[in-house]
Amino acid sequence: MSAEKILIVEDNPLNMRLMQMTLRGKGYTLIEASNGEEALDKAVKEKPDLIIMDMQLPTISGIEATQRLRKIPELSRIPVIAVTAYAMKGNQEKFIEAGCNAYLSKPINTRELPGFIENMLKQRK
């Protein structure tokens, strides 16, 4: 069984490194994208098993990127975890509507994130 691919979309390099370090050594293949368009390109090219997407991105926003992703048939079923700085419920519902499967509030809990992702991947199967 090949390693599962996780696409991390994050514009802040520090956060990106934190996320990489959190998921390092867990047996996943990590792919990076620093903006929405790059994320879409990488998703089409790599066909990841799961996408962790920051909602506040330069150029196109996380919501728009997710919406576009869902329109590509072979990518429409990939789970997307929205990572957001907003703690407001209204916004969270907006993300689910846009096509996200789950959401995480910053700060990311490095001790809980691996288990959360493992669960998401299991559910996908």
Added chain:
Amino acid sequence: MTIRKKTLLIIGVTFVGLVVILYFVSQNILLSSFGRLEEKNTRQNIERVVSALEANIAFIDATADDWATWDDTYAFIEDKNTDYLNSNLTDGTFVNLRLNFMVYVNSAHQAVFAKAVDLGSEKEMAFPAGLLGHLTTNEPLCCHEKTDGSVSGIILLPDRAALVASRPIITSEGKGPIRGALIMGRFLDAAEIERLAETTLLSVVAFRVADKRMPADFRSALSGLSLEEPVGVRVLDGMTVAGYSLVPDIYGKPGFVFRVDMPRDIYQHGQTSITYIILSIVLVGLVLGLGVTLLLENQVLSRLARLSRQVGAIGTRSDLSARVTLPGKDELTKLAETINVMMEALELSSRELKDKNERLDAQNEELQAQSEELMAQQHELMEKTRELEEMSKAKSEFLAHMSHELRTPLNVIIGFSELMLDQVPGQVNDEQKQCLNDILASSKHLLGLINDILDLSKIESGTMELKIRNISLPNLVKAVKSIMMPIIAPRNQDLEIIVDEALPLVKADKGKIRQVFINLLGNATKFTPDGGKLKVEAVPESGWCRISVTDTGIGIKAENQTRLFEPFFQADKPLVKGVGGTGLGLAIAKQIIERHGGKIWVESEYGKGSKFSFTLPLAAPGEAASE
């Protein structure tokens, strides 16, 4: 109705009434008096006529007495000598004595001599028929038993009536025996009645009672007369009154009725007098009415009209300075003066009113100015409020933005610290671990501060929306307990929950109230020594639920109790190191409770413990939970 009409009406009615009363009084009292007077007079007159008749009879009786008590007559009745006849009983003797007949009857009741003379022609006439029938035996005319006997009166004969007298024939000395009776008589004819009228100066009419030619008034008068009540008076018409008298004949039977006619002078006079009195009263009434009217017109009405015109003119011109004038010294003049006094008072009060009005206008202007100023101020205030709101909004936005900007690097610090502690990048020694723990704790505290500041600013700027539901307090307290137990349990503190399962639902935002519970319970455990007691209690009371969190901790000094709910105010340090609060927990709790409409307060005794209480509105009975 005008005064003029009223006055005339009153005078008119009074006079008409007076005249009517007077008329009836005079008719009833005066005229009946006059009537009585008239009757009395008439009665006297008819009695005078009867008296005159009786005087004539008495004259005949005296003549008969004279002749019968005479020796010559006494002799003649026996011897019937012609000398006596020739010298005494001539026609002239009859005329002189005004006798129509004489009869000498002897004691055998035989007429010795009888002769009749017509006094008009002064010649002997046929002896009246029927008279001799009265001279028979037992007839009172010829049967005298005493020497002084006398019979006189009226005798009714078939064709006429006569005044008659009979005396016994005796000697000149008045001695008997009685040799017969001497009877003398005079016809009661028209001439005799005329003589009666002349004697009494009255109009006399007489009829025999049985006379068929008797007029109707006689008949009706006769029906009211009797021998006991022989006199009566009757009014024949307006001009004439008549007195009647019934006179008996020598036999005591009703014989003749005499009537005296009299003009109703007295009555007429009375009537005329009354007419004159009434006429003069009417005249006086008219004059008085005219006089009163003129006086009223002159003294009252024209002056009243003048006064009315003047007052009316004042009213039309609305000129309060005008005055009325009315010469004279009576009540109307006084009224004019009173009107003037009133006008003066009106003028004065009008002037005062005007002054007051002006003052009011001035005040009004002042008020208007003030009002404008106030409106300007209000506008300014609104402007400032708006500015403040904008500033507040800007502050909130700034804080929200800042918290995001602050949290992003904090996330990184916290995340890497955790990863290093978990030795993901590689081995760390104990000292390094200690450093990493300190970094982590400080970062988490900073994150808490940032979160609290964000919460508080959201509440204060009003951007925090409450999601009010009907929530079950027992369930909420249980949830809070499970959150807090990991903190409380290691301290060996006893948490007592006194919340009735049947407690009514409260209207609240569940998440926010949970935060309040966590803040209060967190404080309680922080400031209470290990092994201390904590208590959560909820009591419903008239529409509200009072919830209290009590501890047996260090308590709060009285001077700090009031400032306790201010942001960043911290009275004492927590008893456990590393669990310092942000100093915002109570300020946030206060804001949340007050946004629910409730109150929050503290009761505490320094050194013994604290009790924090707050109230929440109860849901209406019967409403279902809507969490």
